[in-house]
Amino acid sequence: MNHDIDIKKLRINCFRQSKVAGEFMLQLRVPGSLIEAKYLQIVQDIAQNWGNGTFHIGMRQTLNIPGIKYENIEEVNKYIKNYIHDIEVEMCDVDMDVNEHGYPTIGARNIMSCIGNSHCIKANVNTYQLARKIEKLIFPSHYHIKVSIAGCPNDCAKGHFNDFGIMGIAKMEYHQERCIGCGACVRACEHHATRVLSLNKDGKIDKDTCCCVGCGECVIACPTSAWTRQEKTFYRVTLGGRTGKQYPRMGKIFLNWISEEALLQVFGNWQKFSAWVMDNKPEYLHGGHLIDISGYPKFKELILDGVELNPECLVAEELYWTENEQRANIHLKPLSQHKKAGPKE
Ligand code: SF4
């Protein structure tokens, strides 16, 4: 029976309790969501030898294997030792001892990412490489944090609903001499992005630089390479997004045009910030709630402590999140009670 089992300890080892008493689901971390296909053999072995023969692609891009009986967990932990070593130590350069007792913590959640510029034509950055660098800074730690990385502001990785949502952005360069005035970039920006381009009376492009989100749709659309991405790439970071039953909300922009070097320094401060809020006692409390408890000004002070921000970087002076109305259910009522506009029947 589950009440004889130390569920909390198993959760720390990345085994999730099943609705079937005595069964658990292993969650294998895949930081950056890209690994060699050969590791699918490990998933298959665990699923067929100890699980129920299925696997689930986790909502945080872990490889989940359900149906593992409690009495087999020790054996599974021995089996995944090499996987943890390959992925965490070899691939992500994480400084940790890997033993036969499985994952040491579930605190820092798997870092999600879209495929980024290893495949996607819209991407500005390599998402999985950044994820691996961040993994080294936040794992293993009992302090909770959710990070998601997208290669462009389209945010397919849903970073807006993570503690930290990272989006790769770039500054675009306009080569007027190559521009034939076709207007394709104007239409692309209007359709996909923020409508900041216009054709002027000379048939050349004017740009409202304030509201350019650095996505690169203009570059993709231009038939003459009159738009190109500058080589140095940057990141936009949203903060404090989350799902959940109590206070789901979308993250707000915390940093814009931050360099990779500075961004990694920010993540280097996460454990220090969490330790300060929790008085060095890591308990199960979501990262976003730590920010709420400290308040944004204190968070900003601690998370940017010693960080050398690049000159282009902009930081939110204040952040005002709005919770949604999930708790009040204020707009939820039977369809028949909804007010109707127009002629009455
Ligand atoms: S977020 Fe951008 S880079 Fe990533 S998959 Fe979506 S469109 Fe491609």
Ligand code: SF4
């Ligand atoms: S990079 Fe800027 S100008 Fe180009 S499409 Fe995106 S928002 Fe528009």
Ligand code: SF4
């Ligand atoms: S798509 Fe290229 S060529 Fe066409 S208007 Fe824009 S910059 Fe000029």
